[in-house]
Amino acid sequence: MPDILVDGGWRSARNGGRREIRCPADGSLVGEVDEGTAEDAADAIESAWRAFHEGPWPTVPASERGDLLARVADLLERDRAEVARAESLDTGKRLVESGYDVDDVVGVFRYYARVAAEDAGRVVDTGRPDVVSRIVHEPVGVCGLITPWNYPLLQTSWKVAPALAAGNTLVLKPSELTPHSAILLMRLLAEAGLPDGVANLVLGAGPQVGAPLSEDPRVDLVSFTGGLETGKRIMAAAAGTVKRVALELGGKNPNIVFADAHVESAVDFALTAVFLHSGQVCSAGARLMVEDSLHDDFVDEVVRRAEQIRLGGPFDDKAETGPLISAAHLKKVEDYVADAVEQGAWLRCGGARPDDPDLTSGFYYLPTVFDRCDTSMGVVHEESFGPVLTVERFRTEDEAVAIANDSVLGLAGAVWTENAGKAQRVAGRLRMGTVWINDYHPYVPQAEWGGYKQSGIGRELGRAGLDEYRETKHIWHNVRPAPQRWFGG
Numbered sequence: 204m205p206d207i208l209v210d211g212g213w214r215s216a217r218n219g220g221r222r223e224i225r226c227p228a229d230g231s232l233v234g235e236v237d238e239g240t241a242e243d244a245a246d247a248i249e250s251a252w253r254a255f256h257e258g259p260w261p262t263v264p265a266s267e268r269g270d271l272l273a274r275v276a277d278l279l280e281r282d283r284a285e286v287a288r289a290e291s292l293d294t295g296k297r298l299v300e301s302g303y304d305v306d307d308v309v310g311v312f313r314y315y316a317r318v319a320a321e322d323a324g325r326v327v328d329t330g331r332p333d334v335v336s337r338i339v340h341e342p343v344g345v346c347g348l349i350t351p352w353n354y355p356l357l358q359t360s361w362k363v364a365p366a367l368a369a370g371n372t373l374v375l376k377p378s379e380l381t382p383h384s385a386i387l388l389m390r391l392l393a394e395a396g397l398p399d400g401v402a403n404l405v406l407g408a409g410p411q412v413g414a415p416l417s418e419d420p421r422v423d424l425v426s427f428t429g430g431l432e433t434g435k436r437i438m439a440a441a442a443g444t445v446k447r448v449a450l451e452l453g454g455k456n457p458n459i460v461f462a463d464a465h466v467e468s469a470v471d472f473a474l475t476a477v478f479l480h481s482g483q484v485c486s487a488g489a490r491l492m493v494e495d496s497l498h499d500d501f502v503d504e505v506v507r508r509a510e511q512i513r514l515g516g517p518f519d520d521k522a523e524t525g526p527l528i529s530a531a532h533l534k535k536v537e538d539y540v541a542d543a544v545e546q547g548a549w550l551r552c553g554g555a556r557p558d559d560p561d562l563t564s565g566f567y568y569l570p571t572v573f574d575r576c577d578t579s580m581g582v583v584h585e586e587s588f589g590p591v592l593t594v595e596r597f598r599t600e601d602e603a604v605a606i607a608n609d610s611v612l613g614l615a616g617a618v619w620t621e622n623a624g625k626a627q628r629v630a631g632r633l634r635m636g637t638v639w640i641n642d643y644h645p646y647v648p649q650a651e652w653g654g655y656k657q658s659g660i661g662r663e664l665g666r667a668g669l670d671e672y673r674e675t676k677h678i679w680h681n682v683r684p685a686p687q688r689w690f691g692g
């Protein structure tokens with residue numbers, strides 16, 4: 204069956220292009236999908252443009268749009284096993300984790316189903332008795348949505364659900380490495396009753412089918428999640444038509460542990476923070492900062508436990524984390540590790556591919572810890588997006604804040620201390636979009652997500668995540684018009 208969706212019809216790429224998708228855990232063939240071109244992207248944009256300007260969706264009552272999103276959530280629950288399996292085969296992620304991701308996706312659709320009809324606007328008191336003044340919200344228009352491979356459907360849901368809730372039409376371009384869950388989602392949107400042309404899907408490489416979404420004048424908004432350099436290219440391309448731009452980019456996120464922390468929990472979460480999904484998480488706590496007096500024992504324990512982490516494929520019940528996404532990404536992580544050694548960091552564990560013969564056909568890399576790092580080293584500032592932890596030492600609260608903020612990125616971070624006052628003071632001074640206190644990684648649809656500084660522009664999730672997809676219009680109605688005679692006459 205063809206995989207490109209334009210105006211409600213599934214079709215092949217115009218030039219007949221195809222791409223093999225292989226599981227990163229063992230290289231096995233997952234499937235072959237259509238590989239679109241700029242022409243396919245243009246067709247999808249045209250379809251979304253007509254659906255917006257001629258179709259019913261933007262003016263469907265918001266409560267009905269919410270009802271549709273709730274039906275999508277029901278269908279995702281029905282198909283949880285199928286969707287999770289597709290996600291695991293594409294990403295190599297453990298099946299249990301893909302299942303949790305689908306649960307999170309369901310939660311996102313349910314949240315935007317609820318809030319779709321709330322906050323319809325407001326009446327403004329202008330101080331003029333003969334004027335009725337209203338603020339109303341309207342959809343932005345055609346949205347180009349570009350998503351990454353690490354949490355394919357979850358990151359997609361953060362865009363698709365609020366975009367539809369607000370009455371927009373869209374073209375989705377998932378990562379070329381992980382297209383299958385996007386295909387399944389499009390089928391479920393149709394089954395839930397979404398009109399033809401409202402949601403369109405193009406598959407293919409970024410420069411070919413992603414770039415048109417940031418350049419085409421018919422696209423009103425481009426929302427991108429991915430790497431910093433790609434984000435810069437998209438922002439520059441979108442400037443030509445002054446599109447609304449939303450960017451969710453990377454992070455090198457500090458996980459700050461004070462000596463008065465609950466140490467057992469802090470060690471446990473230091474591992475989860477960085478090694479979950481083998482570090483392929485934008486908010487990974489890949490920068491561990493430990494107070495001087497606790498540092499040595501703490502890092503010894505982190506290393507001891509990191510060495511015990513079991514690697515394996517999606518269906519290996521004993522595995523605790525999986526492979527990297529591709530050979531190219533594995534090479535990037537290896538280069539990052541070589542740089543860390545070159546820059547003088549002390550390799551405490553890992554730093555190599557595993558020698559287990561069962562893992563040689565996948566893109567695995569051992570959990571890696573570097574101690575004796577500091578902000579003079581490039582690796583402390585760069586995102587490896589792999590299972591690599593850099594450890595820094597600090598002495599005071601002020602020093603911890605200064606070191607943590609010494610970064611061009613500002614996505615997320617954590618503070619570990621039993622002193623509530625210190626926790627709140629530090630959280631308030633960190634220049635990051637999310638700060639966890641005595642926890643790491645949780646996110647919920649009700650709470651905004653996004654980055655400070657070069658970690659992004661705009662917010663996903665929460666009310667702000669809906670506002671990204673809404674225009675705000677002021678309607679001024681003079682109910683008793685009379686000549687003003689500004690110009691005499």
Ligand SMILES: NC(=O)c1ccc[n+]([C@@H]2O[C@H](COP(=O)([O-])OP(=O)(O)OC[C@H]3O[C@@H](n4cnc5c(N)ncnc54)[C@H](O)[C@@H]3O)[C@@H](O)[C@H]2O)c1
Pocket residue numbers: 349350351352353354358376377378379407408409410412413414417428429430431433434436437451452453454484485486586588614653654658659
């Ligand atoms: N802030 C967040 O919430 C968040 C979430 C997930 C991932 N990320 C970041 O994503 C990065 C990893 O994802 P990735 O490797 O897929 O990123 P990437 O930038 O390589 O690709 C992301 C998407 O952009 C597309 N793309 C590539 N070039 C393009 C172009 N010129 N024009 C338009 N689209 C283009 C790709 O095909 C893919 O669909 C990491 O840096 C990670 O931190 C951030």
Ligand SMILES: C[N+](C)(C)CC=O
Pocket residue numbers: 353354357483484485486646
């Ligand atoms: C935003 N999150 C944590 C779901 C995935 C980031 O890569």
